[in-house]
């Protein structure tokens with residue numbers, strides 16, 4: 001009797017071990033890229049954390065070396081996933097509609113009041129197409145993503161405000177937190193209001209004067225907190241969302257939910273203010289056009305429990321957040337990454353200044369019309385976008401069909417991570433990839449060689465960054481204006497920035513740091 005029960009226990013144990021072994025090494029398809037085994041609940045995600053929990057894109061590059069494969073296959077929680085560390089393959093992913101989906105990540109859902117998938121960034125299928133088209137067409141009408149004298153004048157007005165703040169010090173109460181008594185400015189915070197103000201006018205028809213901008217610094221703080229505290233793989237929260245009930249703080253749920261709610265509340269109140277003076281014969285801004293569409297399609301309510309959505313208030317809020325959060329956070333963050341490189345490479349700063357001095361002089365700010373005559377400055381921005389890829393792992397895509405990639409079978413629903421940072425450091429494409437060399441984008445005559453501008457910092461294809469042109473224009477105007485007017489000095493006589501202190505969240509940012517902008521005049 002004892003023997004039989006021992007045999008049964010041994011058999012059950014054997015079965016359990018066999019099932020566990022099968023689970024560990026199960027692949028999503030017969031021919032899936034090589035990669036780490038699947039651990040319970042989190043899949044291969046803990047291996048990434050173990051390799052480099054601070055910078056997951058570096059962990060992915062390490063996995064690629066360990067498995068000697070440019071494509072890594074693994075599970076992220078329950079989702080099959082492929083990490084692509086190869087330039088040509090990333091280009092292929094971005095150009096094929098098979099990969100235009102977005103995975104359903106809880107980190108994206110927590111942005112919405114009702115935990116629905118909304119907005120443009122993290123949605124897909126027909127609702128995404130319809131909303132992306134509507135937002136882009138309407139914003140374009142108000143000057144977004146094209147040459148628009150009004151949008152450029154608004155950007156320059158913002159830059160003049162910030163230059164005056166950096167040169168002459170705080171004028172209003174809220175500005176005292178931005179520039180201290182010794183003249184050191186808080187970066188990237190000090191740039192929060194410049195570009196978001198341009199978008200604010202397009203979205204709600206109002207541009208805030210310098211005296212009224214306290215609220216913008218509040219929203220900016222929340223926007224950058226989301227970008228710093230999320231991660232580029234969706235975080236543990238996306239794979240085991242129930243963890244938020246056990247560890248609301250450690251899982252960062254409380255913080256991420258709160259910062260999104262605060263930013264959304266401001267957007268909602270601005271939209272409601274706009275609605276209170278709505279006149280269907282006078283379309284002043286995107287919100288007006290959206291309200292008109294909601295009234296025409298009769299869908300002012302809010303849909304819950306399904307992934308398709310129409311023109312409705314909650315979608316308006318998250319859609320607006322998609323276009324407001326990056327100018328609050330991504331552009332200021334990118335400016336600071338470039339400023340750090342200019343401090344690391346003072347000779348580049350000097351060359352930029354000389355070019356600016358020759359072409360623009362010192363009596364006016366550079367404009368977009370000057371860009372063609374400022375190839376070195378233009379190349380500096382392009383090199384900045386390459387070397388410190390702002391979104392190191394892109395935004396996750398998802399296969400919408402069973403398909404194939406580089407000879408591997410990719411099942412529908414597979415998450416595709418495009419390692420943009422990794423491909424921007426491929427030595428066969430970019431000589432000496434870790435050096436900051438704007439010259440790589442110039443030809444022998446010192447003119448811009450666009451055929452050499454291979455980096456994809458904004459992605460490409462149907463899901464290309466919706467703000468690419470706006471971001472490129474803003475970065476050009478901001479960085480050239482700063483170099484034209486200032487040199488940069490770190491506190492305590494430090495000569496170079498601490499590049500190791502950088503943070504990788506959804507985007508790469510510097511930590512907050514103090515910088516003195518020493519006027520050249």
Ligand code: HEM
Nearest residue numbers: 120121323326327334390391395458459463465466467471
């Ligand atoms: C230096 C600044 C910026 C960089 C490097 C950047 C980069 C990116 C990248 C890599 C993606 C993902 C592309 C993909 O899925 O393959 C993206 C998506 C997106 N970006 Fe940007 N971005 C920047 C600024 C902006 C700005 C200023 C806006 C809006 C004003 C914006 C709006 C968007 C939107 C709405 C999407 C989602 C597109 C979609 O899923 O259809 N971005 N961006």
